[in-house]
Amino acid sequence: MKVDIDMGTASGGTPAGLDLEELLATRLLVQGNSGSGKSHLLRRLLEQSAPWVQQCVIDPEGDFVTLADKFGHVVVDAARAESELTRIAGRIRQHRVSVVVNLEGLDVEQQMRAAAAFLGGMFDADRDYWYPVLVVVDEAQLFAPAAAGDVTDDARKLSLGAMTNLMCRGRKRGLAGVIATQRLAKLAKNVAAEASNFLMGRTFLDIDMARAADLLGMDRRQAEMFRDLARGHFVALGPALSRRPLPVTIGPVETSARSTSPKLTPLPEAPVDARDLIFTPGPEETTPIVRRTPPPPPPTPTVDILAQLARSRPAVEAAAEPAAEIDEAEREAGIEQVMREIIDDPDASFRSDAVLYQDFLVRCRIRRVPGSPLSLSAFRRRYAVARAGIGGELAQSDSWQQALSLSESLPDDVQGVFLMVAQAAVAGEPCPSDATLARAYGTQSARRARRLLTYFEERGLLIVRVDFHGKRVAAFPDLGCETAPGDPDGPDAMEQRQAAE
Known part of the structure; x- marks a missing residue:
């Protein structure tokens, strides 16, 4: 069944259509600087296609939760355990419910882990539930970064692997990825390369303009046009959009984001006692204690240092008392008890070895297990043996x-x-x-x-x-x-x- 989605108007005032069935098979990449209208474009696509296909929105800023009031999307708060998000994703595919995964309020690493767990659950769904789903990921450079950042390698690998599965292997499982990014240079190349449809908005950096021109098959000299695009104006190319680069103006939307662009508002009239309002603490405030670091002492002259070295050495201090012997039986019993606690945790099986190892170390300190802690390799071995039961x-x-x-x-x-x-x-x-x-x-x-x-x-x-x-x-x-x-x-x-x- 052929379904054309009205995205707005193309050059010459003709309707700009998007073949939804072709999009499900070929995926979409949206690029544009902040304020270029990417979220507006995604909202238009989601609203127009809502009656035709199941949707899942990975929303890092909570902007798309307003779709729930108009189109019946279920908002999934991502402040849950990763295993619970994975199970929710499986039930979403089974019952074909459109959802918005709200990642607002989580730090970047938590957002990456939550998105990876949810996308993994959708990807691992049983074959009987491989119905078509439009998976929209806003700010995709957060979840598929081109280079390592301030997050841990474990979180980055989980998130990048989930995004790679979505874009590279998701088509056969009915998952159609629609990813939006502020900069192509920040997005992992193996994720961006799997998209066959492109909507390129305003961008200013030379490297991003050059990559956008390459993806659209345009001459490098034409890349300057991306600086002149107005808000909500994009250049479209792909089997679901147009066989040649086509300027498109995105149409209006029915819902709005909770966060809007800042508008100029007049300043309030300055009160007479403005200084008192600023410098006088309120009744609920406490005056902070300012601690000033004392200046460092002056450096010791070299002559004094040589004189100190020339003096006779002090008598050797008495040997320290030998450390108390460790009861190996007590230590083994403590380790076995901690291992049993971890194995009895129903969510432990779905956590990485690194996370389990940190949990093991914390539990050992709480239990006051004597002796040096196990290494990571030794923990993996003991955990595998203990899990056999x-x-x-x-x-x-x-x-x-x-x-x-x-x-x-x-x-x-x-x-x-x-x-x-x-x-x-x-x-x-x-x-x-x-x-x-x-x-x-x-x-x-x-x-x-x-x-x-x-x-x-x-x-x-x-x-x-x-x-x-x-x-x-x-x-x-x-x-x-x-x-x-x-x-x-x-x-x-x-x-x-x-x-x-």
């Missing part, structure tokens, strides 16, 4: 020790999944379901869990077979044991255990 005599058996030895040849992020399946084989329990393995790997995607089993099988560590009842069995040739038949489509074991409690 084996104890008693089985933990000392030759089969389990052999399983621990085999797991050392695997990458850190998959050792926990391997040990979970090995524990089921050693204990003779049913093979874990895809949902259980996905949680252990820190994802919501059952397909990734199945790919991990294939990866283990390719490494020759196990053999997966299906019995006559469709149940899955994982056999370990090196261990001489196999799991009991288990339902691969069964529920998550942790959620089932929490529900029973």
